[in-house]
Amino acid sequence: xxxxxxxxxxxxxxxxxxxxxxxxxxxxxxxxxxxxxxxxxxxxxxxxxxxxxxxxxxxxxxxxxxxxxxxxxxxxxxxxxxxxxxxxxxxxxxxxxxxxxxxxxxxxxxxxxxxxxxxxxxxxxxxxxxxxxxxxxxxxxxxxxxxxxxxxxxxxxxxxxxxxxxxxxxxxxxxxxxxxxxxxxxxxxxxxxxxxxxxxxxxxxxxxxxxxxxxxxxxxxxxxxxxxxxxxxxxxxxxxxxxxxxxxxxxxxxxxxxxxxxxxxxxxxxxxxxxxxxxxxxxxxxxxxxxxxxxxxxxxxxxxxxxxxxxxxxxxxxxxxxxxxxxxxxxxxxxxxxxxxxxxxxxxxxxxxxxxxxxxxxxxxxxxxxx
Ligand code: SF4
Ligand code: SF4
Numbered sequence: 001x002x003x004x005x006x007x008x009x010x011x012x013x014x015x016x017x018x019x020x021x022x023x024x025x026x027x028x029x030x031x032x033x034x035x036x037x038x039x040x041x042x043x044x045x046x047x048x049x050x051x052x053x054x055x056x057x058x059x060x061x062x063x064x065x066x067x068x069x070x071x072x073x074x075x076x077x078x079x080x081x082x083x084x085x086x087x088x089x090x091x092x093x094x095x096x097x098x099x100x101x102x103x104x105x106x107x108x109x110x111x112x113x114x115x116x117x118x119x120x121x122x123x124x125x126x127x128x129x130x131x132x133x134x135x136x137x138x139x140x141x142x143x144x145x146x147x148x149x150x151x152x153x154x155x156x157x158x159x160x161x162x163x164x165x166x167x168x169x170x171x172x173x174x175x176x177x178x179x180x181x182x183x184x185x186x187x188x189x190x191x192x193x194x195x196x197x198x199x200x201x202x203x204x205x206x207x208x209x210x211x212x213x214x215x216x217x218x219x220x221x222x223x224x225x226x227x228x229x230x231x232x233x234x235x236x237x238x239x240x241x242x243x244x245x246x247x248x249x250x251x252x253x254x255x256x257x258x259x260x261x262x263x264x265x266x267x268x269x270x271x272x273x274x275x276x277x278x279x280x281x282x283x284x285x286x287x288x289x290x291x292x293x294x295x296x297x298x299x300x301x302x303x304x305x306x307x308x309x310x311x312x313x314x315x316x317x318x319x320x321x322x323x324x325x326x327x328x329x330x331x332x333x334x335x336x337x338x339x340x341x342x343x344x345x346x347x348x349x350x351x352x353x354x355x356x357x358x359x360x361x362x363x364x365x366x367x368x369x370x371x
Contacts, residue, residue, distance in 0.1 A: 023371065131184055160308050
């Protein structure tokens with residue numbers, strides 16, 4: 001049975017040791033970092049830098065605690081994510097969200113190069129074949145995966161598996177473009193966009209949100225470049241009229257996430273990766289969206305484990321016990337079930353965990369140890 005360490009977001013005493021940064025410090029002592037990482041070893045602290053408008057990322061104060069704890073065992077940490085916006089602009093996004101070398105106390109670097117094309121093709125599995133793992137993550141010997149837990153357009157639930165699957169692989173590839181990087185998962189099912197002219201109110205929100213700017217309305221008719229569209233689903237998500245649909249294969253997508261996470265992890269020796277899930281500011285969408293909505297579930301706390309499946313299972317179990325927050329998207333759902341994550345996105349997110357288990361990434365049996 002795998003151990004999952006937990007610190008609640010509730011405080012009982014008004015003192016530093018009971019604060020979230022203080023508890024994270026204690027969690028990292030409890031997990032004994034020296035058992036995983038060596039003196040002078042480079043360690044990637046993998047997070048998601050967010051977007052210009054999605055501010056609910058793992059807060060810099062927490063990244064700083066992770067960095068300080070790693071420095072405390074004489075390791076050499078750096079903070080990283082893979083490219084969402086090409087060039088230096090994504091580092092500026094990190095900076096705007098408070099993540100920079102001064103705030104976190106370590107270099108902040110892009111894992112797949114300035115243009116998101118630095119990667120190594122790694123064997124993935126039956127669905128993906130192989131996938132372009134970010135070269136920095138491929139090369140680094142150890143990693144702490146810091147995941148902001150939230151919902152996700154396509155994955156339904158986004159935790160450590162999604163952080164590695166989408167964020168441990170490269171944005172693109174020098175020769176085969178977006179289809180070899182994280183787009184390989186988005187294009188699962190190869191569905192094409194369907195536009196319902198009757199429903200469309202021509203608000204143009206779909207055109208505005210498309211990260212690749214492949215949607216163009218001419219003479220009030222929808223058009224897009226099917227070849228260039230990487231099927232991220234954002235346009236369908238923002239359409240207020242339900243006028244855009246993207247048929248896909250949710251089951252294959254979830255399984256592909258598990259495959260990609262496995263490919264990323266296959267570049268590390270055993271016991272060189274630990275996971276920290278931040279159940280804080282749990283909003284309904286991914287941190288790559290252009291905005292972050294209000295949290296749908298109250299802050300739960302922080303989980304730490306060396307087992308990616310155990311920590312994901314513990315996270316989901318915790319979220320499913322929580323109540324939807326008033327005045328949030330979860331509160332507005334008309335027909336609620338006992339699965340708030342499914343209600344929000346209608347995605348079969350549990351398949352990610354089941355498939356990761358089938359691929360041997362860890363165990364769903366866990367012991368929760370609260371500090
Ligand atoms: S699915 Fe994504 S890439 Fe394709 S048109 Fe919609 S927003 Fe653009
Ligand atoms: S977001 Fe929906 S309603 Fe608005 S223009 Fe696009 S398809 Fe039409």
